[in-house]
Amino acid sequence: MERSKQKQMNQNENETEAPINGHFDGRAKVPGWSAGGAAGTPSTVPSSSVMESWREERTRSLEDNEMSLPSIAAAYTTILRGLGEDPQRQGLLKTPWRAATAMQFFTKGYQEKIIDVLNDAIFDEDHDEMVIVKDIDMFSMCEHHLVPIFGRVHIGYLPNKRVLGLSKLARIVEIYSRRLQVQERLTKQIAVAITEALQPAGVGVVIEATHMCMVMRGVQKMNSKTVTSTMLGVFREDPKTRDEFLSLIRS
């Protein structure tokens, strides 16, 4: 039922819209939720297959990594030369390879699928009180400047008879943050993934991060932090629930 509804919604949407960042930038479709009605259906092939965002296609494999390493390393050598450095000096000899491997690590979220991470760790538990995992360290890359973003993620959800293994919340954060990201989208992707995996009564995600692109360059404000949040379901509708969540993550 859910899927046919999603199919209908998907056909109404603009089919030429390409998936962003491996995830179709839509909202979660959970029966019974009013706000944010459009289906979130990413796929690397926009018009054909309709898949829930958390079952998305893997966009990169380990073999892909190995194959593209030489070209990325060559690009880094060009960059070193373009900056006026000498790629042959001792400290820089293997830097292109190290930098390329590092960059692949920083974008390893493209190699993983939510479904792999979550499939086993959803349990039926008669619990309907808020569950919060807070202070999850998060490291991402700004997609505009290719410079790190780091901060903390706080996740809370109200289970609806199904709970998730706690480390899986952190793993969801890892998958989506180890990509070229925009903080707003990251927050939403995490919330939508949890929603679609568990169908909880509500999900709240708050991210507080420092953007090196603002600290190291540009406007150079050392102490600035960017805070984004996504509240879905009961967290969006009921202010008391939201308050409880926000005060618990603050303590």
Added chain:
Amino acid sequence: MEYQKAAELNGLCNGKIVTEYLCRNGFSELTVDTKKVAVQHKHETSRKEAEDESRLPALEAAYSTILRGLGENTDRQGLLKTPLRAAKAMQFLTKGYHETIYDILNDAIFDEDHEELVIVKDIDMFSLCEHHLVPFFGKVHIGYLPSKKVVGLSKLARIVEIYSRRLQVQERLTKQIAMAISEALQPVGVAVVIEAAHMCMVMRGVQKMNSRTVTSAMLGAFREDPKAREEFLALTKSAQ
């Protein structure tokens, strides 16, 4: 040895030979030898700003290759101008190659009858690890014992900027800052302490979030006299 030709290692390599640093083991000679100072600084080559512009297309192309190699779609809206932005960002983060000590220090050295410790601490520093091209950042504390010549305080921070906005290794950065001040002022002693977090250790690899790397360079009186060193370290140890 790693530290021997510090300037050459990390200055520009445009075919010009950088005069060799005084790479002897004892540094007291540095404070005495005045003639080599000006020569040293003049030979540091600088990357001209016009050169930056002309190199931008090559850097952009390289970044496009990287994005594609990572499996991203370079035509999506968020990434359309990313190669250009990333290239400019990288040039900014390595703008230390533009500047020479000679330019910024020439005017701000004053004769002042002051022989007590002068400290500028908590100077925010941002640099790039030359091994992984990933940032490391932290604070620099500089202290020196003037010998009749003091330097404008912001110039100490500018020296930090010049040397940190390059592809660096923290040990070398500390030493370069200390040597630059030594050679410009010929003070009785210079002390530089850097405490930094390395994203290459925090974001990847061993992934230790709270680790900090501390390096120091003590020259002249700070190396020989333990009390001077103690005073410096005590004064820079704020509530951390």
